[in-house]
Amino acid sequence: MAxxxxxxxxxxxxxxxxxxxxxxxxxxxxxxxxxxxxxxxxSANDIPExxxxxxxxxxxxxxKDGVWHVLVKKTH
Amino acid sequence: xxxxxxxxxxxxxxxxxxxxxxxxSVGAVSGNEVTVFLSxxxxxxxxxxxxxxxxxxxxxxxxxxxxxxxxxxKLFEQAVExxxxxIHACSMAMDILGYVQEDIEPYLGEPMGLTKFLDDSAAxxxxxx
Numbered sequence: 185m186a187x188x189x190x191x192x193x194x195x196x197x198x199x200x201x202x203x204x205x206x207x208x209x210x211x212x213x214x215x216x217x218x219x220x221x222x223x224x225x226x227s228a229n230d231i232p233e234x235x236x237x238x239x240x241x242x243x244x245x246x247x248k249d250g251v252w253h254v255l256v257k258k259t260h
Numbered sequence: 261x262x263x264x265x266x267x268x269x270x271x272x273x274x275x276x277x278x279x280x281x282x283x284x285s286v287g288a289v290s291g292n293e294v295t296v297f298l299s300x301x302x303x304x305x306x307x308x309x310x311x312x313x314x315x316x317x318x319x320x321x322x323x324x325x326x327x328x329x330x331x332x333x334k335l336f337e338q339a340v341e342x343x344x345x346x347i348h349a350c351s352m353a354m355d356i357l358g359y360v361q362e363d364i365e366p367y368l369g370e371p372m373g374l375t376k377f378l379d380d381s382a383a384x385x386x387x388x389x
Binding site for chain 1 (some may be wrong): 289290328330335338342
C-alpha cells in the first residue's frame with residue numbers, strides 16, 4: 185500500500201492549491217500518493233495540467249459536495 | 261519542454277502584481293527558467309516591511325483583498341524556493357528610490373541592469389505588467 189497524504193487547500197484560490205501541492209510533492213517520497221482538496225474549480229482543472237507537464241501520475245479527480253479531490257502519485 | 265520566461269513589472273497595482281506573481285510561480289514550478297525584473301512603481305512593494313495589499317486599479321483588485329488568494333509576495337517567494345526563479349530589482353529604480361540590497365526582500369537577487377535583462381530575455385517569452 186502506497187503512502188498517502190492529504191493536503192487541505194479548501195477556500196484557497198488559484199494558484200494556492202497548486203503551490204500547496206507542489207510544496208508537499210517536494211517533501212514526499214517517490215511512489216507516494218497525495219490527495220489535494222480544493223474548492224476552486226479552476227485549480228481542479230489546472231492541477232492535472234501541471235501533473236502531466238512535469239510527468240507525475242494523475243490518478244484521478246472527483247467532486248464531492250463542492251470539493252474537488254485530485255489524486256497524484258509522485259513518480260520521480 | 262522547458263522555456264525561458266522573462267517578466268517585467270513596472271506597476272504597483274495589486275491586480276498586476278498578483279497576475280505577475282501567478283505567472284512567475286506557476287511558470288517556475290512547471291520547469292521553466294523564470295527571471296523577474298522589478299522596476300518603477302513595482303519596486304516599493306518589495307521593500308522590507310511594505311504592506312502586502314498594494315492599491316487596487318479596479319473592482320477586481322478590491323475583491324482580491326476580500327478573497328483568500330495567496331499573497332503576491334508569498335507567490336514570488338515560492339517561485340524562488342520551489343521553482344528556482346530569479347527575481348531582480350532594476351538597478352536604476354534602486355538608485356532612484358535610494359534603496360540598498362538590505363532594504364528589499366531577502367529572496368531578491370542582486371540588482372540587475374536593463375542591458376543584462378534584455379540580453380537574458382532575448383530567447384524568452386516576455387511578459388510585462
